[in-house]
Amino acid sequence: MLLEDRLVALIEPVVNNAGFELVRVRITGGQKKTLQVMAERPDRTMSAEDCAKLSRALSPVLDEADPIEGNYNLEVSSPGIDRPLVRLKDFDDWQGWPAKLELNRLVEGRKRFKGVVAGVDEGKVAFDIEGEEDTALFPLEWIASAQLILTEELIRQTMKADKETRQTTGEDEMETSQ
Known part of the structure; x- marks a missing residue:
């Protein structure tokens, strides 16, 4: 191991x-x-x-x-805003978001791809590659690295989720009272 x-x-x-x-x-x-x-x-x-x-x-x-x-x-x-995608769960959770990924082998003559996370299909990562019509399916073990692409919308969504969590947990009040 x-x-x-x-x-x-x-x-x-x-x-x-x-x-x-x-x-x-x-x-x-x-x-x-x-x-x-x-x-x-x-x-x-x-x-x-x-x-x-x-x-x-x-x-x-x-x-x-x-x-x-x-x-x-x-x-x-934390994973950060432009977080790495390392588990199948990540590709499912971040479906619809722009990302880039690098494979540990050549597929159709290339290793690096940019596109949109399309979720998980039959245990494989589904990825809509920029400029391609069909959704590509990659076994998770073929992915050397993958991460979300930093966009204004991603920043906005992340800040919104963080604010909601702080309000729910009361962290905002703790910080302002210190």
Whole structure:
């Protein structure tokens, strides 16, 4: 089992118990490694306080399991506005939004595609490629990277969702009273 798979098995239950969904786990760096844990609330938002809360929940579990050789930094973050799409769920959730993806192999002479996320069809990523009539279907394991394209509408929708979450959770009141 790959290290990142072992880390997901260790981290995901903690993330879920804290009320979040795990988006991605990645290790970067050479001598000085960084363990990046990307998560979000079920409503696809994630505040700085959420990141701190999740970091506090993960630290003791990681300290005890000691899954990474040597020293490393833990970085907990949200997927961001132009978020990566890494799970089938992401492609389903973000159907209708412009995105770019890169495959780990050539398909019809190319690896990079730009277009609109068309959801999931029979366990494959459906993607409306710019300039093509038919919807392409890609197995998730063929996708090396994919992310939403930053647009004014995406920014507007993300800010609206964040504002609604802050009002629901009372975070706006907490920030203004500090």
